Amino acid sequence: MTTQQLISEIKRKKSFLCVGLDVDLDKIPEFLLKEEDPIFAFNKAIIDATHQYAVAYKPNTAFYEAYGLKGWKSLEKTISYLNKNYPEIFTIADAKRGDIGNTSSRYAKAFFEDLGFDSITIAPYMGKDSVEPFLAFKDNHTILLALTSNEGAFDFQTKNVGQQELYKEVLETSKAWGNSENLMYVVGATKAEYLADIRKIVPNSFLLVPGVGAQGGNLQDVCKYGMSENIGLLINSSRGIIYASNKNNFADAAAEVAMKLQIEMKTILDGIH
Numbered sequence: 001m002t003t004q005q006l007i008s009e010i011k012r013k014k015s016f017l018c019v020g021l022d023v024d025l026d027k028i029p030e031f032l033l034k035e036e037d038p039i040f041a042f043n044k045a046i047i048d049a050t051h052q053y054a055v056a057y058k059p060n061t062a063f064y065e066a067y068g069l070k071g072w073k074s075l076e077k078t079i080s081y082l083n084k085n086y087p088e089i090f091t092i093a094d095a096k097r098g099d100i101g102n103t104s105s106r107y108a109k110a111f112f113e114d115l116g117f118d119s120i121t122i123a124p125y126m127g128k129d130s131v132e133p134f135l136a137f138k139d140n141h142t143i144l145l146a147l148t149s150n151e152g153a154f155d156f157q158t159k160n161v162g163q164q165e166l167y168k169e170v171l172e173t174s175k176a177w178g179n180s181e182n183l184m185y186v187v188g189a190t191k192a193e194y195l196a197d198i199r200k201i202v203p204n205s206f207l208l209v210p211g212v213g214a215q216g217g218n219l220q221d222v223c224k225y226g227m228s229e230n231i232g233l234l235i236n237s238s239r240g241i242i243y244a245s246n247k248n249n250f251a252d253a254a255a256e257v258a259m260k261l262q263i264e265m266k267t268i269l270d271g272i273h
């Protein structure tokens with residue numbers, strides 16, 4: 001999917017919501033455990049109930065890798081289901097990969113070609129040659145970790161490297177590696193006040209912003225400081241949506257939370273256009 005198509009979908013749906021599919025078998029409704037593939041059954045129900053409110057889905061691969069081969073199968077079924085039934089949806093493999101070039105090229109092939117994701121999250125700290133193999137896929141998007149939502153972001157990312165903080169160095173240096181068509185960045189919703197500075201460096205890039213919901217990030221603040229001319233935001237909530245209920249009504253409960261976020265987003269979008 002191109003950036004332009006993503007922007008069109010955001011405008012059509014009046015939503016820049018990304019639903020995180022972080023499935024934990026200890027948290028899903030018990031009755032689903034009887035299914036042959038409980039993870040896929042859960043995801044399918046969540047996707048069918050929330051797709052009208054969201055423009056993107058983000059399975060975090062850790063939640064699938066944790067269940068070994070079965071987990072990978074569930075991930076493959078989930079992405080295939082999205083691609084087949086909702087091709088207008090932007091898909092993100094939250095895998096946080098990045099290695100020496102020839103290894104990165106294998107990761108890129110696995111997630112873009114074999115699994116068929118639109119995009120993948122990448123840790124930038126091994127540098128340009130570790131990121132380039134992902135950028136070589138012209139129709140896909142590479143999403144670099146810039147300033148993460150967790151407390152540990154202050155251990156390294158906000159420390160000065162020469163004249164400026166490390167996360168700014170990541171943005172400045174990497175923006176020459178790609179462009180706003182194929183390179184996006186992760187910025188945590190819990191770091192909304194940093195977004196104004198981030199926008200000075202990457203005014204047009206899309207930002208994937210996790211941390212609304214369970215981590216307490218504020219949607220209004222993220223939009224106030226982070227929204228660009230082309231909206232430029234994908235705001236992710238995982239647990240806050242998918243675990244809204246663990247009863248039989250789990251999919252409806254998830255849809256209700258997703259709808260509330262979408263209505264808030266619509267209000268913001270209507271206010272700027």
Ligand SMILES: O=c1ccn([C@@H]2O[C@H](COP(=O)(O)O)[C@@H](O)[C@H]2O)c(=O)[nH]1
Nearest residue numbers: 060148149188210213214215237238239
């Ligand atoms: O800085 C980051 C980068 C990635 N994440 C991931 O996003 C989701 C957030 O889940 P919630 O349940 O909405 O808190 C999860 O997959 C994280 O690994 C992040 O939170 N922060």
